[in-house]
Amino acid sequence: MNSKEWIRIEGLAKHYSPTKKITDISFSIDKPEIFALCGGNGAGKSTLIKMLTGIMKPTAGMVFMDGKKVEPQSKSFKKLFSYMPDEMLFPRQLTGLEVLTFFARLRGISDEKVTEALHQVGLFDVRDMQIKQYSKGMQQRLSLAQALLPDVPLRILDEPTNGLDPLWVYRFKEIIQEEKRQGRTIFFTTHILSLVEELADRAGFMQEGHLQYCDSVESLVQKNGVYTPLEKVFFN
Numbered sequence: 001m002n003s004k005e006w007i008r009i010e011g012l013a014k015h016y017s018p019t020k021k022i023t024d025i026s027f028s029i030d031k032p033e034i035f036a037l038c039g040g041n042g043a044g045k046s047t048l049i050k051m052l053t054g055i056m057k058p059t060a061g062m063v064f065m066d067g068k069k070v071e072p073q074s075k076s077f078k079k080l081f082s083y084m085p086d087e088m089l090f091p092r093q094l095t096g097l098e099v100l101t102f103f104a105r106l107r108g109i110s111d112e113k114v115t116e117a118l119h120q121v122g123l124f125d126v127r128d129m130q131i132k133q134y135s136k137g138m139q140q141r142l143s144l145a146q147a148l149l150p151d152v153p154l155r156i157l158d159e160p161t162n163g164l165d166p167l168w169v170y171r172f173k174e175i176i177q178e179e180k181r182q183g184r185t186i187f188f189t190t191h192i193l194s195l196v197e198e199l200a201d202r203a204g205f206m207q208e209g210h211l212q213y214c215d216s217v218e219s220l221v222q223k224n225g226v227y228t229p230l231e232k233v234f235f236n
């Protein structure tokens with residue numbers, strides 16, 4: 001165990017069918033850090049996140065925190081993270097403010113924090129608009145806002161930049177860097193390798209249910225002292 005190691009995933013696996021499976025995933029998450037999990041469509045990123053968040057029971061494997069075994073389904077583990085799913089469906093008749101207030105009340109979070117989160121994701125001025133009038137990117141920012149509400153040490157974000165315009169990809173990077181400055185760990189999935197290079201401390205790359213690479217971004221892009229873009233590292 002390295003000195004920063006916080007959460008350790010050991011041999012996590014999910015067998016959907018003999019041909020569709022995620023096998024033997026082992027890696028650690030440090031605190032604080034920005035960890036990006038990338039990989040192709042159907043590689044197993046969302047499945048891994050669902051196992052880590054306790055939404056899905058793994059076929060095999062264990063999760064450790066500070067060296068002790070934890071159950072991702074347990075209440076005590078769930079208290080440590082917030083989660084942004086890859087797709088979040090909101091009641092279309094409600095306003096952005098109503099939706100976020102609902103999430104906040106569930107978790108005993110103040111209205112001030114709701115206002116702050118709406119400002120963070122640029123939805124404060126449209127807070128009284130119904131969700132049905134929100135664009136895909138605005139709904140994605142609302143989903144991010146609900147994940148920013150709780151004061152927890154870990155944020156797990158599944159494809160958070162999907163549907164965001166370039167300005168909001170830029171703002172997303174600022175938000176995530178600020179979250180890390182505040183001591184949090186951000187674990188997110190993405191298809192955008194340039195985002196990984198720019199933002200992440202460490203990255204994992206999944207392919208067909210396997211974790212093929214997992215290292216610091218610096219080590220991944222520096223091969224024999226020469227800079228190699230991540231897409232060349234992963235696809236050559």
Ligand SMILES: Nc1ncnc2c1ncn2[C@@H]1O[C@H](COP(=O)(O)OP(=O)(O)OP(=O)(O)O)[C@@H](O)[C@H]1O
Nearest residue numbers: 016020021039040041042043044045046047048086
């Ligand atoms: N509930 C399920 N039942 C059966 N197979 C599933 C289920 N969920 C996912 N799969 C399969 O497991 C594999 C991994 O899917 P997963 O959604 O984890 O991939 P992903 O890396 O998140 O993909 P993407 O980048 O396209 O979102 C795929 O082959 C998918 O078809």
